[in-house]
Amino acid sequence: MPHAYDLLDVAAFKDKHCLKWHHYPRDVLPLWVADMDFPTAEPIKEALVEQASSNNLGYPVWKGLPGLIESAVEHLKSHNWHIEAADVHLLNGIIPGLYLASLACASEGEEVIIQSPIYPPFMMAVNETRRVPLYNQLRRNNDRWEIDFEHLESLLTPATRLLMLCNPHNPTGHVYSREELEKLAEFVLRHRLWVVSDELHSDLIYPGYKHIPFASLNPELAQRTITLFGPTKSFNIAGLKIGFMIVQNHALLSRLRKLAHGLVWGPNVMAQAASIAAYRQGQEWLADTVQYLDGNRKLIADFLADCLPQVRYLEPKGTYLAWLDFSALELGDNLHNFLLNKAQVGLNPGPSYGPGGEGFARLNFATSRAIVQEALERIHQAVKTER
Ligand SMILES: Cc1ncc(COP(=O)(O)O)c(C=O)c1O
Incomplete structure (x- = not known):
């Protein structure tokens, strides 16, 4: 059939x-x-109709509709990552999170490592905030893509502040293994870098592979990492604009909040209703x-x-x-x-x-x-x- x-x-x-x-x-x-x-998906359509019929299209509360943050926390458990609801923050998309990370983790003229080829807004976020991109090209090793660690070490200068990770990687579809992520984590901690890890595609994984949230590797790394994820790619609702940002470091969070103030907003109520339905019933x-x-x-x-x-x-x-x-x-x-x-x-x-x-x-x-x-x-x- x-x-x-x-x-x-x-x-x-x-x-x-x-x-x-x-x-x-x-x-x-x-x-x-x-x-x-x-x-x-039907449950998403139903949730949108229900929200539209509820006469509740006004401003949502700061932490979103009931169940929104909780559904994201529950969802991350399926990736073996157990986090506190208080560490989940709402965004109206993932790209604003890339720009905020570049602004918060490096100053003008300081350097940001990007593993290219890469989804273009990574480069835009760095260039348009006047940080300096350092490119570490992924290389092909027979049947897989891999990080060129030697080149990565050679790139680093005293002005390098942030590493941008895209896992699963857009455009190659590479899903980083635990071994690779642990090696990268060691590099990040040794050089005291910040990390923004865009994990938007993490629910689109093929049999035989597994997504590992970078910040879940160890608590020290979690203190240096901004994780971005959401339901928009996996459930095909990108036009609704919603994203989640996990930040477990309070000083970093307060810098991000100041930068976002008046510019970056939380998601609209329809996106919130759709996201809850996606994670709970999709x-x-x-x-x-x-x-x-x-x-x-x-x-x-x-x-x-x-x-x-x-x-x-x-x-x-x-x-x-x-x-x-x-x-x-x-x-x-x-x-x-x-x-x-x-x-x-x-x-x-x-x-x-x-x-x-x-x-x-x-x-x-x-x-x-x-x-x-x-x-x-x-x-x-x-x-x-x-x-
Ligand atoms: C890796 C990655 N990050 C971010 C985005 C864009 O996210 P948003 O539309 O929520 O800003 C995309 C869109 O394809 C993407 O592939």
Whole structure:
């Protein structure tokens, strides 16, 4: 029996008013920005309807709707992290947390380590707050991505203050192992760095891998870490804008609060209602969705191995993002235009992910198998014609 996600209708998407389907021309298959094409989980829709019907759309209390913080605390227990409700703080998105971390943990002109290639707002947060990025490129070691620890050590100067971690990593889909995180923790503590750990994709993990919250490794590290997470990627509700920030260091929290004052707000009530429903009643939807995504992840591996071996791909361990290495095609700066104009697929251009992104493109496979297959066939045809 086909899965409900197999029956998604491209024609209907083309008339949907959303960024994903309205950025590129109509003939292009858009597999770019990190939204899923899947229908919203029923418990989330019900919670939104209930909140809208409750005549309670006024200002929420500071700690949010009853159950909001508690549902996040309970959720983190599923990642083996036991924290106090008082250490959970509300944000209207994850990106504001990246900017706040850059402002709070380094001064103007001081340095921030970024593991590139990386989701572009990491670099924007550092550059736009006039901190200095130090790039430590992830490197490919056979069947996995890994941190280049030697290069990491060599980067450090007396002005280095903050390390930015993205786990699971966007765009490679790498899920850091305990061993890697422990080695990184040792580095962080030895050099007395601050850390901001963006764990937004941590519920999108494939069988055989496990998400470990960085701050859960040890209490000393927890004192130096700002953790960002939330339901928006895993439950496909990014338009609602909500994020959680875990800060267990009171001095750091008070700096973050001062910087946020008047600029960064908590999430709106609809987002809060959706988040509670996601964490408390969305697990069945999530498990089914991850299983479907796993099938897409394998479809890409099989297709590329059979038809396009020139395109290198390491199956992501988490996320619904495929980081595709087109460098063997030697298209240089023309890769994005080639994919867009010749193949008519809209992907995220690799160079926008900073050093290490050249020759790559990011494909979002959170859509029906038929759409993923169609996109791959279009790329295959375009490559054959180009030869
Ligand atoms: C790793 C990561 N962090 C943050 C965001 C954006 O989060 P928000 O829309 O809540 O600011 C994304 C969006 O794709 C992401 O992949």
